[in-house]
Amino acid sequence: xxxxxxxxxxxxxxxxxxxxxxxxxxxxxxxxxxxxxxxxxxxxxxxxxxxxxxxxxxxxxxxxxxxxxxxxxxxxxxxxxxxxxxxxxxxxxxxxxxxxxxxxxxxxxxxxxxxxxxxxxxxxxxxxxxxxxxxxxxxxxxxxxxxxxxxxxxxxxxxxxxxxxxxxxxxxxxxxxxxxxxxxxxxxxxxxxxxxxxxxxxxxxxxxxxxxxxxxxxxxxxxxxxxxxxxxxxxxxxxxxxxxxxxxxxxxxxxxxxxxxxxxxxxxxxxxxxxxxxxxxxxxxxxxxxxxxxxxxxxxxxxxxxxxxxxxxxxxxxxxxxxxxxxxxxxxxxxxxxxxxxxxxxxxxxxxxxxxxxxxxxxxxxxxxxxxxxxxxxxxxxxxxxxxxxxxxxxxxxxxxxxxxxxxxxxxxxxxxxxxxxxxxxxxxxxxxxxxxxxxxxxxxxxxxxxxxxxxxxxxxxxxxxxxxxxxxxxxxxxxxxxxxxxxxxxxxxxxxxxxxxxxxxxxxxxxxxxxxxxxxxxxxxxxxxxxxxxxxxxxxxxxxxxxxxxxxxxxxxxxxxxxxxxxxxxxxxxxxxxxxxxxxxxxxxxxxxxxxxxxxxxxxxxxxxxxxxxxxxxxxxxxxxxxxxxxxxxxxxxxxxxxxxxxxxxxxxxxxxx
Ligand SMILES: [Zn+2]
Numbered sequence: 001x002x003x004x005x006x007x008x009x010x011x012x013x014x015x016x017x018x019x020x021x022x023x024x025x026x027x028x029x030x031x032x033x034x035x036x037x038x039x040x041x042x043x044x045x046x047x048x049x050x051x052x053x054x055x056x057x058x059x060x061x062x063x064x065x066x067x068x069x070x071x072x073x074x075x076x077x078x079x080x081x082x083x084x085x086x087x088x089x090x091x092x093x094x095x096x097x098x099x100x101x102x103x104x105x106x107x108x109x110x111x112x113x114x115x116x117x118x119x120x121x122x123x124x125x126x127x128x129x130x131x132x133x134x135x136x137x138x139x140x141x142x143x144x145x146x147x148x149x150x151x152x153x154x155x156x157x158x159x160x161x162x163x164x165x166x167x168x169x170x171x172x173x174x175x176x177x178x179x180x181x182x183x184x185x186x187x188x189x190x191x192x193x194x195x196x197x198x199x200x201x202x203x204x205x206x207x208x209x210x211x212x213x214x215x216x217x218x219x220x221x222x223x224x225x226x227x228x229x230x231x232x233x234x235x236x237x238x239x240x241x242x243x244x245x246x247x248x249x250x251x252x253x254x255x256x257x258x259x260x261x262x263x264x265x266x267x268x269x270x271x272x273x274x275x276x277x278x279x280x281x282x283x284x285x286x287x288x289x290x291x292x293x294x295x296x297x298x299x300x301x302x303x304x305x306x307x308x309x310x311x312x313x314x315x316x317x318x319x320x321x322x323x324x325x326x327x328x329x330x331x332x333x334x335x336x337x338x339x340x341x342x343x344x345x346x347x348x349x350x351x352x353x354x355x356x357x358x359x360x361x362x363x364x365x366x367x368x369x370x371x372x373x374x375x376x377x378x379x380x381x382x383x384x385x386x387x388x389x390x391x392x393x394x395x396x397x398x399x400x401x402x403x404x405x406x407x408x409x410x411x412x413x414x415x416x417x418x419x420x421x422x423x424x425x426x427x428x429x430x431x432x433x434x435x436x437x438x439x440x441x442x443x444x445x446x447x448x449x450x451x452x453x454x455x456x457x458x459x460x461x462x463x464x465x466x467x468x469x470x471x472x473x474x475x476x477x478x479x480x481x482x483x484x485x486x487x488x489x490x491x492x493x494x495x496x497x498x499x500x501x502x503x504x505x506x507x508x509x510x511x512x513x514x515x516x517x518x519x520x521x522x523x524x525x526x527x528x529x530x531x532x533x534x535x536x537x538x539x540x541x542x543x544x545x546x547x548x549x550x551x552x553x554x555x556x557x558x559x560x561x562x563x564x565x566x567x568x569x570x571x572x573x574x575x576x577x578x579x580x581x582x583x584x585x586x587x588x589x590x591x592x593x594x595x596x597x598x599x600x601x602x603x604x605x606x607x608x609x610x611x612x613x614x615x616x617x618x619x620x621x622x623x624x625x626x627x628x629x630x631x632x633x634x635x636x637x638x639x640x641x642x643x644x645x646x647x648x649x650x651x652x653x654x655x656x657x658x659x
Contacts, residue, residue: 008050008051008052008053009036009043009051009052009053010038010052010053010054010055011036011037011038011043011052011053011054011055012037012038012039012054012055012056012416013035013036013037013054013055013056013057013058013373013413013416014034014035014036014037014049014052014054014056014057014058015034015035015037015058015060015065015375015377016034016049016057016058016059016060017032017034017059017060017061018030018032018033018034018035018060018061018063018064018065018377019031019032019033019060019063019064019065019380019396020033020034020035020045020046020064020065020066020367021064021065021066021067021347021367021396021397021400022045022067022366022367022368023066023067023347023348023351023352023365023366023367024352024366024367024368025352025366027344027348028045029393029396030045030046030047031390031393033045033046033047033048034046034047034048034049034052035065035367035373035375036048036051036052036054037373037413037416038416039416040186040372040373040415040416040417041369041370041371041372041373041416042367042368042369042370042371042372042373042375043369044369045367045368045369058377058411060377062379062380062381063377063378063379063380063381063410064377064378064380064396064400065367065375065376065377065378066347066351066367066375066376066378066400067128067351067352067364067365067366067367067374067375067376068126068127068128068129068351068364068374068375068376068412068413068414069125069126069127069128069129069320069321069324069350069351069354069376070127070128070129070130070306070307070320070350070351070354070355070358070364070365071122071127071129071130071131071307071308071309071318071320071323071354072130072131072256072258072277072279072280072306072307072308072354072357072358073131073133073220073256073258073259073279073281073306073308073309073310074118074130074131074132074133074308074309074310074311074312074318075132075133075134075310075311075313076114076115076118076119076130076132076134076140076143076144076151076311077106077110077111077112077113077114077115077118077134077135077136077139077140078098078114078134078311078312078313079114079115079117079118079121079311079312079318079437080110080113080114080117080437080440080441081098081101081102081114081311081312081313081444082312082313082316082317083316084097084098084101084313084444084448085097085098085313086287086316088574089288089289089571089574090225090226090288090289090290091567091571092571092574092575093288093314095462095567095571096461096462096571096574096575097448098313100451100461100462101444101447101448102135102162102163103162103163104447105440105443105444105447106135106136106163106164107136107163108136108138108139109139110440111134111135111136111137111139111140111143112139112140112142112143113433113436113437113440115132115139115140115143115144115147116143116146116147116428116433117433117437118312118318119143119144119147119149119427119428120147120425120428120430120433121317121318121319122149122318123147123149123412123419123420123425123427123428124406124407124409124420124423124425125318125319125320125321125406125407125409126320126321126376126378126406126409126412127149127318127320128149128150128364128374128375128376128412128413128414128419129149129150129151129354129355129358129360129364129365129374129414130144130149130150130151130152131151131152131154131220131256131279131306131308131358132144132151132152132153132154132220133154133156133193133195133220133221133258134156135155135156135162135163135164135165136163136164137153137154137155137156137175137178137190138153138155138178138181138182140153141153141178141182141185141188141190144187144188145185145187145188146427147419147427147428148187148414148415148417148419148426148427149187149414149419150187150188150360150364150372150374150414150415151187151188151189152188152189152191152218152220152256152358152359152360153178153182153188153189153190153191154190154191154192154193154218154219154220155171155174155175155178155179155190155191155192155193156171156193156195157171157172157175157192157193157194157195157200157204157207157208158171158194158195158196158199158200158204159199159200159201159204160199168200168201168203168204168207172192172204172207172208172211175192175193175208175211176211178190179191179192179211179215179217180215183215183217186415187414187415189217189218189358189359189360190215190217191212191217191218191219191220191256192208192211192212192217192219192220193208193219193220193221194208194219194221194250195221195222196221196222196223196225196229197223197229197233197241197244197245198229198232202244202247202248205245205248205249205250206248206249206250208250208253209248209249209250209251209252209253210249210252212253212254213252213253217254218253218254218255218256218358218359219250219253219254219255219256220255220256220258221245221250221255221256221257221258222257222258222259223241223242223245223257223258223259223260223263224240224241224242224259224260224261224262224263224267225258225259225261225262225285225290226261226262226288226290226291227262227291229241229262230262240262240263240264240267241262241263241267242260242263242267242270242271243267243270246270246274251270251274251275251276254275254276254359255271255274255276255277256276256277256278256279256357256358256359257271257276257277257278257279258278258279258281258308258310259279259280259281259285259290259293260278260280260293260298261285261290261291261292261293262291263293263294265297265301268294268297268298268301268303269301271303272301272302272303275304276303276304277303277304277305277306277356277357277358277359278293278298278303278304278305278306278357279306279307279308279354279357280293280295280298280305280306280307280308280327280349281307281308281309281310281323282307282323282326282327282330283309283310283314283315283322283323283326284309284310284311284314284315286326286330287314287315288314292330292334295327295330295331295341296331296335296337296340296341299341299345304353304356304357304361305349305353305357306349306350306353306354306355306356306357306358307320307323307324307327307346307349307350307354308323309323319406320350320406321400321404321405321406322406323350324346324347324349324350324401325346325401325402327341327346327349327350328341328342328343328346328401328402331346342397343394343397343398343400343401343402344394344397346401347397347400347401351365351366352365352366353365372414372415372416373413373414373415373416374413374414374415375412375413376409376411376412376413377409377410377411377412378400378404378408378409378410379408379409379410380396380399380400380404380408382405382408384403384404384405385399385403385404385408409423410422410423454516455511455516455517455519455542455576456516456517456542456561458575458576459519459540459542459561459563462563462567462575465542465561465562465563466561466562466563467559467560467561468559468560468561468562469559470559470622470623470624471622471623471624471625471626471628471629472620472621472622472623472629473620473621473623473629473632473633473636474618474619474620474621474636475618475619475620475636475637475640476616476617476618477616477617477618477640477645478614478615478616478617478645479604479614479615479616479617479643479644479645480614480615481615482604482606482615484643484644485602485604485615485617485643485644486604487644488642488643488644489591489593489602489643491642493595493596493642494593494594494595494639494642495593495594495595496591496592496593497591497592497593497594497599498591498592499589499590499591499592500526500589500590501526501527501531501587501588501589501590502524502525502526502527502588502590503524503525503527503585503586503587503588504522504523504524504525504584504585504586504587504588504605505522505523505524505525505583505584505585506520506521506522506523506583506584506585506586507520507521507569507572507581507582507583508520508581508582508583508584509521509572509573509576509578509580509581510578510579510580510581510582511578511579512579514544517542517543517544518542518543518544519540519541519542519572519576519578520540520541520542520543521538521539521540521565521569521572522538522539522540522541522565523536523537523538523565524536524537524538538564538565539562539563539564539565540562540563540564540565540572541560541561541562541563542560542561542563543560583609584607584609584610585607585608585609586605586606586607586608586609587605587606587608588603588604588605589603589604589605590602590603590604595635595639595642596635596638596639598621598631598632598635599621600619600620600621600632600636600639601618601619601620601621602617602618602619602643603616603617603618603619603620604616604617605617605618617640617643617644617645619636619639619640619643620636621636
């Protein structure tokens, strides 16, 4: 009788006695199984122990072995900005804090350090694959690859100047260069990231999609994060966000769309038809008050729906265990249905389906022969995991989602390489990262403390403030009736060059320290002959800084800072935090007149709020020469009298200070 000889295959690692969750399509579980790993690949999974002769055998008794978690949307370098500004509205948070600080600090070394810090945290909490979007994305790719993690790294393109590009063309060229050099890397998939519909033009979306198609790489973007974004899209383009980006041919490329909080069923279908993946970011959406994505609907319609933490500046961590739990709980809470998004499905979103959403489902996301060895070993013997029941094989999913913590992760392997063993990081030095991060925080603090001291600095930080220094002659007077002024304007010594009629809404912000000046948000609504609104214009002015000089009742010199008001008064209120504010509304008629060889503006204002019952006359002229101003100062007093205001009606104070 011939003896049965079983040949053993050589491999690098053999993980034995493990509770293996393969997370494959059939959700195969091996209550006591093994995994053979050779090189970067998984060779076999199941009762295969005896078939392999491994270089190293790892006994996983009492432990779960499962695929590494997939963080489908983050901004790794922003980990250096964790806790910088919280409990703010999205626009104030982004435009008021993140973007100004990024403009000042984000350089390749900042990006590299932030990414290393993020990678250390991700490895500790069991993540082996992440989708990133940031500036200097090459530094993200380098740091992630050195840390040994798998990542889709997308270079940001937007319509404003950014820390790494002065224009969108620059950013696009940077993306092209990055993609060309990193395509084919064993851990990194380079990609392009048109940031969001509210920060990109149609042309940017089109160019990014073309670039992605040319190199066959994915596009990573933010879509429909807030209801405001959707309203804006409807107003400007007459359609919600998803059809609009579709019109720009975005879906010619393979898309990973973060958020999709405010999408309707038709839009979800469009995303599915396009083969796009969605990254659900429950913590970030809750923290920024954006809402809750319709995940139950998305899953029902069969979209590849992954889970992401978003950047740590809006989360504030990269813990996928927490994110999966929240996703499952939130779906139940919102739908009122405890059977919605069961633990097994939630865990699939954080592994296999997340990898599909990132367009790398063929190589990672589940433990199957041929796939890369991206896996984690979880200690399920910790007190908070005890006891365990064997009756229902699915109970292991519930245990991992509802009871386990990221700190239960003991070992992490990515691409066949150990990144953490017995809770010790192999590829990164935690203490070094901690010290370097504290140093960056000190520098950012100094920058913000300096900025917060000055209203002007804060105005400059949000962009576009230009100083205007001028000599201005200006007189204000109370007048009893409008008719007298109008009649005087028809007199032959005064020539009316042009006139306009509008409604002016001013919001003044005052600060305890008068040396800060006062900030005025002005909105003009021009009225046509029939008193219909013909044009709306808004701007922001900071006045009252120290170099402003009055000469009797004539204001002679002033310096002011002007900025286009691109945000709402609400934004400025939350950003500048004034101690006091006042709203002034007036009906203004404005004439440009010629008088004794000089030109002046004549304003006739009727105060609507506060209603003082009277009219105010304001005559002014601005010039850039002191000499000219002095000449006009003599004429202006005469002009004011000719317009019917007596000397005793002249007021020194501004409307704003009226009681
Ligand atoms: Zn994001």
